[in-house]
Amino acid sequence: MSKLLVFGHLNPDTDTICSSIVAADLINKLDLGYEAEPVRLGKVNKETEYVLNYLNMEAQREISSVGEDDLLWLVDHNEAGQSVEGREKATVVGVIDHHRIKDFETITPLYYIAKPYGCTATILFELYNQNKVEISKEMATLMLSAIISDTLLLKSPTCTQKDIDAFKALEEIAGIDAATYGLDMLKAGTDISTLSAQEVINLDAKLFEEKGKKIVVAQVNTADIDDVFSRKDEISFAIEKEISDKGLDLYMFVITDIINTNSKVMVLGNDKEVVEKAFDKKLDEDDSMLLEGVVSRKKQIAPPILANL
Numbered sequence: 007m008s009k010l011l012v013f014g015h016l017n018p019d020t021d022t023i024c025s026s027i028v029a030a031d032l033i034n035k036l037d038l039g040y041e042a043e044p045v046r047l048g049k050v051n052k053e054t055e056y057v058l059n060y061l062n063m064e065a066q067r068e069i070s071s072v073g074e075d076d077l078l079w080l081v082d083h084n085e086a087g088q089s090v091e092g093r094e095k096a097t098v099v100g101v102i103d104h105h106r107i108k109d110f111e112t113i114t115p116l117y118y119i120a121k122p123y124g125c126t127a128t129i130l131f132e133l134y135n136q137n138k139v140e141i142s143k144e145m146a147t148l149m150l151s152a153i154i155s156d157t158l159l160l161k162s163p164t165c166t167q168k169d170i171d172a173f174k175a176l177e178e179i180a181g182i183d184a185a186t187y188g189l190d191m192l193k194a195g196t197d198i199s200t201l202s203a204q205e206v207i208n209l210d211a212k213l214f215e216e217k218g219k220k221i222v223v224a225q226v227n228t229a230d231i232d233d234v235f236s237r238k239d240e241i242s243f244a245i246e247k248e249i250s251d252k253g254l255d256l257y258m259f260v261i262t263d264i265i266n267t268n269s270k271v272m273v274l275g276n277d278k279e280v281v282e283k284a285f286d287k288k289l290d291e292d293d294s295m296l297l298e299g300v301v302s303r304k305k306q307i308a309p310p311i312l313a314n315l
């Protein structure tokens with residue numbers, strides 16, 4: 007059987023880590039002719055660590071690049087800028103994703119499953135059911151955790167009825183009180199006290215390349231915006247370095263309050279006015295602004311930014 011590498015995006019989040027483990031489980035159970043192995047493209051964050059510790063599970067192997075002999079299955083992303091180095095040389099066998107599709111082409115036919123749900127794990131839950139594959143307690147906990155993370159406990163505007171239905175069913179199978187577990191899990195992810203500013207901005211940073219521009223939107227969750235913002239000087243310094251190292255036009259650092267579902271953004275780079283246009287709001291003197299009710303990069307931040315380039 008051919009070996010298949012299953013992985014999510016760079017700067018992995020809980021959906022990326024959990025959904026790659028779950029997708030590999032499902033692929034192996036479906037007898038597609040592959041021996042699937044979940045891998046990851048970076049360090050596991052504290053929120054995901056909480057999940058793996060809860061399950062007494064080790065994180066999967068980390069890889070940094072792939073070659074022409076590799077068979078790949080992508081979850082939770084498709085854009086090249088968010089994927090593994092060398093992907094263009096390898097063969098993509100399948101994709102399970104809930105993001106926009108950008109610059110994606112393959113030489114061979116593939117499985118491509120895209121749904122506009124709030125989480126990759128919700129698509130996986132549907133696939134288990136459609137294929138009548140039994141869901142273990144462990145896989146249910148992983149999927150539930152991914153949904154909690156991507157939808158901020160069902161509070162994000164990206165959350166769909168499908169996510170809510172999956173959440174309820176998985177809560178049952180996992181035998182977890184998801185509200186309590188979920189809040190603890192999200193809170194575990196907000197502890198940045200031991201991280202350097204450079205680590206903080208790279209916890210969940212995504213690169214968008216559009217109209218010749220390079221934009222990074224990085225996000226960090228918190229229960230207290232002021233607590234993170236008190237480190238703004240060192241964070242700005244780390245961002246400036248990132249901008250010059252990578253030749254970026256715009257960098258948005260989004261501090262998201264998971265309790266009150268607001269975000270404060272710090273904006274740096276030459277194209278700062280794009281953010282003012284996108285949200286029809288002036289930046290404060292310190293190049294920040296509060297965006298009330300905004301928590302989703304995918305639905306509320308990236309689209310207006312990319313549209314105003």
Ligand code: MN
Nearest residue numbers: 019021022082
């Ligand atoms: Mn993700």
Ligand code: MN
Nearest residue numbers: 021082126156
């Ligand atoms: Mn996701």
